[in-house]
Amino acid sequence: MKPNIGIMNALMRTGCGVAMLALSSAGLVRHRWNLIHVLIAFLAGVKMASGFHRYCPLTAVFKQSKQNSASSPPVEDTTLSLEEI
Template structure:
């Protein structure tokens, strides 16, 4: 598993993840009846983890799908009828 995001991107992910995690923790501690959704807490922790290891699974899937496997570039041909 090699890094697929840059340094700046990882710092932004760490900062955003810790900010969201702090906000959700404070929000959950203040109002007991209005607890934070566990999914949001998991997503913010995931952003922190992605920034630390510099690997994003969604970016890896996108890069895998966007590269060509056989090395042959195929053109998209449009068959437009021409009226003469």
């Protein structure tokens, strides 16, 4: 996997992941096995992992689709003007 996010982006992802994990673990202490806190903890782990590895799968998909749309031929305009009506 080739890194596709910058260092500042990776640091922000890691920091937000740590903060989300802290908040969800505090919520789990108070309300044991609350589904929303478990979900937030999972998302925090994903966010921290993408920051550690400097690779985001969603960013890769968006970049790939952007390259594919840029290489496709332009679509013709098929709208009618007022003179043609």
